[in-house]
Amino acid sequence: MNLLEEFTLLAHDRLGRRVIDNTRVDHGLGGALLLELVLSERIDVLDRRVVARGTGPIGDPLLDEALNRIAADRRARKPVDWVKRFTKGTQRRVVERLAADGVLRIERSTVLGIFPRTRYPAAFGTEPMARTEAQERLRAAILGAGPVMPRTAALCALVSATELDKKIFGDIDRKLVRRRLKEIDQGDWAAAAVRKAIQDVQAAIMAGAVAASTAAVISS
Template sequence: MTVTLGEEIMLLTLDDTSGAAKGESSARWGVTGGILLELVMADRVTVTGGRIEAVDPAPTGDALLDGRLERLARWAGKPAGGGRKPSRGRKAADWLTRDHAHGVQDVLDRLCARGLVTEEKHRALGLFPVRRYPEADGSVERELRDRLASVVVHGAEPDARTRALTALLHAAGLHRQAFPDLPKKRVEPRMAAIAEGQWAGDSVREAILTLQTVMTAVTVVTVVTATS
């Protein structure tokens, strides 16, 4: 079974038993960044100078990615600020901000359809509707964690997709979700080295850096809000 980067990040961040997302805010950005990076790696989208452009509308053959590509192409083709003149290359950070809630739900629906998680609905305090996604089939996640451990902990040479996944996890600050039984200081240097290595094309690298920039901004706002 082939799963996308966004699905892999979602599996890593969902608690197997409760179905709640661990580090929910970071998980949302990581999942959305994973979808974007898939489209960049498939040469459907480019990120240049922090701006995003849909350059090839051809379907990838993956329904999740193709649906997102169609939405992104419509959005990127609209002029920023409501002007009449077409705009080429809107800010990638704006897309991530716009899409991160919808992207997560689409990925969760996909994982349910694959039979990897199951959806449970209940009401918190008897009032507020809550959805949880506990594990239904852990085989894909186990393979994923084994692959990450072999690269990050044991120093194996990663393939391109594992490099991309590791870079995304590092950019989104999801070290603990990827390696819950290890201290961050044990895995962060290796993940950073993989993320910063000379393995990706310019557009892939910029997509990852954009996610890092967005996550840093979100973290700063969260800290300021909490302490004010």
């Protein structure tokens, strides 16, 4: 599974309920798109601007569309700009893909017969193996020492930026978690350019989520 699918599974519990707010889920997925393109060596972040490295197909519709949008844009935009743009519709498409693959179900209902509610429980009533494997990989990274694989480091950046780490590692000492996440962030697990790009995307997710939450409060 790619980062978008793993992040979506981690952001929901066994009953299909979000464990972080929808704004953070959306911005996390926007960032996950960028991180997948970074890991695929299809974009760079130079002088805090996202730059495409070719437009050939990757083989994933979401990633191909995102890359083509970046390549076709006449402006060199900041990561936070692309994170914001990629929030729209991405969550729905990732969930629909997971449902089509038999990992989740899309369960629609109403609360008090009035308010719509959508949940994404496991398709067969058992914990999805992909979620369990992602959780185990993350916990091994936090409880271990030294560098981790680039894809795991990118997933750590995602859960940290969206505060999902508080849910996943709720039973582990908070200071240890934060210290280890910082070590992973700054560790020697990939080329310096890749680490820097992931750090820039992580900061963009955080900034975008905070800005969207603040705007929602002001308008309410």
